[in-house]
Amino acid sequence: MNKPRLIIDTDPGHDDAIALILAHHFADVVGITTVSGNTSVENGTKNAIRICDLLDTSTPVHRGASAPIASEPSFASEVHGVDGLGGIQLPDPSRSETSDRAIEFLLDSVDTDVWVVAIGPLTNIAQVLTRDKTWFDRIAGLSLMGGGPYGGNVTASAEFNIYFDPEAADVVFRANGNTLMSGLNLTHQVQISEAELESINRASPDDPRTDFIDQNFARIIETLRDLTGTSEVAMHDPCAVFAVTHPELFEFVPREVSVELDGTLTRGMTVVDERWRVTRKQSQIKVGYEVDADAVKTLIYQVLYGD
Ligand code: RIB
Ligand code: CA
8 A cells, every 4th residue: 555645844853853753654755844843943954854864865855934923933942952852962964955945845745645744833834825725625634733622731721833823823723624633632642651661672772763762752751851740751743643644543523623812821722612513514623532542652662663
């Protein structure tokens, strides 16, 4: 069976790095577009190329938006470090960015068999929709990591990818295109723990890729332990990849989703309408509620460690 064709829109980022590795294993990644979020888009673009180098792949990397539509960037340096990968030593990028025209790439290189997997703020996607309202008709669908029906992580009510650029998210959700939304309610079901990582048998323990993956998990778990007191990390961005490559492991249901733009305490909140309304059926936005977390984690460990 042919692999799904993906474009990954990303702000690498510790979990973005894992998602990129998994996407290249399970799918045909036709391109990567970068966006400001966890770190600056310049850093994110370099990180994306460095991860492609680790995978020995020449996937094109197109630089995108450097700032949200209507606010200043608020990078997640406290979680992902200033450089986006917690200062992990990786060789410098072997090549420069393919272009600084991510929007044009997303407009011109999509096809009805291409899924766009957005695992950072939705600034690029919103700009694409602003320029071409038919875009959703020209792609297979949009699988995004962001938001959630119950609370946030960057504030009590907002998840980071939405909070970073709520105006962009508002454009995307109002477009009501074929969208899979992997929110925190879903991604927090897939937790990788320090204890599990220690128990995994590494097929190639001395491989530079294994070393990066180990450093990547160690850094994010160390950071989250300091921030949250837990020794595990949710596989946020990988869920948005698996929702396309392994849909049988998920349950997504149609819901009307709106984005709060003005609330003092709720700006960036995704308001998922749980009311039984006949209009629910008209929503093309499918919100993820269930995932076979054990099956997803087994796939993650098999790809990352050859276990
Ligand atoms: O809230 C989690 C999301 O924010 C993930 O995409 C992570 O990489 C950060 O961008
Ligand atoms: Ca991300």
